[in-house]
Amino acid sequence: MISSRDNARIKWLFKLQSKKYRDQSNSFLVYGEHSLEEAKKNGFTLEIYTSNPNKEGLLISEELMRELSLTETPSDVLAICKKKEYPTLSNKILMLDDVQDPGNLGTLIRSAVGFGFSTIIASHQTVDFYHERTIRATQGNIFYASLIKAPLIERIEQLKKLGYKVYATSSYGSLKLKEIIPSDKLVLVLGNEGQGIKQEILDLADYKVMIETSHIESLNVGVAGSIIMYEWQV
Amino acid sequence: MISSRDNARIKWLFKLQSKKYRDQSNSFLVYGEHSLEEAKKNGFTLEIYTSNPNKEGLLISEELMRELSLTETPSDVLAICKKKEYPTLSNKILMLDDVQDPGNLGTLIRSAVGFGFSTIIASHQTVDFYHERTIRATQGNIFYASLIKAPLIERIEQLKKLGYKVYATSSYGSLKLKEIIPSDKLVLVLGNEGQGIKQEILDLADYKVMIETSHIESLNVGVAGSIIMYEWQV
DSSP states (O other), X not given: XXXXXXXXXXXXXXXXXXHHHHHHHTEEEEESHHXXXXXXXXXXXXXXXXXXXXXXXXXXXXXXXXXXXXXXXXOSEEEEXXXXXXXXXXXXXXXXXXXXXXXXXXXXXXXHHHTTOOEEEEOTTSOOTTOHHHHHHHTTGGGGSEEEEOOHHHHHHXXXXXXXXXXXXOTTOSEEGGGOOOOSSEEEEEOBTTTBXXXXXXXXXXXXXXXXXXXXSOOOHHHHHHHHHHHTOO | OBOOTTSHHHHHHHHTTSHHHHHXXXXXXXXXXXXXXXXXXXXXOEEEEESOTTSSSEEBOHHHHHHHOOSSXXXXXXXXXXXXXXXXXXXXXXXXXXXXXXXXXHHHHHHHHHTTOOEEEEOTTSOOXXXXXXXXXXXXXXXXXXXXXXXXXXXXXXXXXXXOEEEEEOTTOSEEGGGOOOOSSEEEEEOBTTTBSOHHHHTTOSEEEEOOOSSOSOOOHHHHHHHHHHHTOO
């Protein structure tokens, strides 16, 4: 059983809590039984650590498990998981321009998987897909999504050539959600929590969509995106 | 200018960060210009504190303001705000059975106001309406909602006598959201993030609603509730 923080594997686990090392190693941490199961089911490569001698994985002390955990109620398993790319694009794509909150990102991934928008393309300034709070908010659905970071303008231009129509959300949108018949191949673009979508990306959109509400200017980005994906679900 | 943590008013501000004192005094803390404006617009009574000598309010030091702030980027105003009850019930009511996460609660309040579900009734085990993270997630919309804590079973029985129909969300629901024509007067019940709605409350529902998704069991409760309120908006 490993019980020292100085152990090289344990040091590496702590390092993987930061984006820098996740990017370098193309891997990330997964906590809890449910997420581990979903990862296995989808063929992700795992290196499992546990504080429970009856479970599969390298045994580490409960104290270390607690320290490695980022929640108040630590689970007894975690794993290093290799990132994996799915090669095909879904016909409905979710695109995120600088979404900042890990919880919002996780909620969006969860809803996107639920409504068949399984390819998600995010700007480099969007919070890390593999942030612990993001993964937690996906409730295991992250392993069903194809997650891509890319410069959005370039990607939009490529996708248009492939026949995708681009729908941007905007409180000044001209089309009301209830009145839209969505294209078969489409990209839904959502923006930053404070600033919305950048003007140069709005300019590339084929359509600007708004969700009608009684009197508030805007909905939470996770909610707005989920409502539109619900309406347009595959 | 107040700069000591031992000042009685400052001590009281710190106390109001806990639910106990908010309950006792029937008041809560509000941070930032936008929330203050919305509170004023809706006639809430405020006692304002600021670290900016050019702003309205009792002047306190920047250091105290930082300490009182619960976010990384503190604003320069905060206020003690008296709770206020709106006397009438909206025709569409949102009811929450033990929602736990302050962010989810705030998102739901924001969406409820947006879609005309302005009366929100929550069980006593639901997280505090006036939790700092809840208020933040409402983005100023909390001042438009009528927020009630009550025993749900009693309330459901009263509301049924007033002609309200009760719709409970359930992944085993028999009615698909897209196929429902909602009643004019209705109560939408959402449950706890992990457990869903308690059986004794489910038993009182007139209808059980599900949102169809491609393959996941459930959506985030803030998203699920928002999608239904969007469909049934006033």
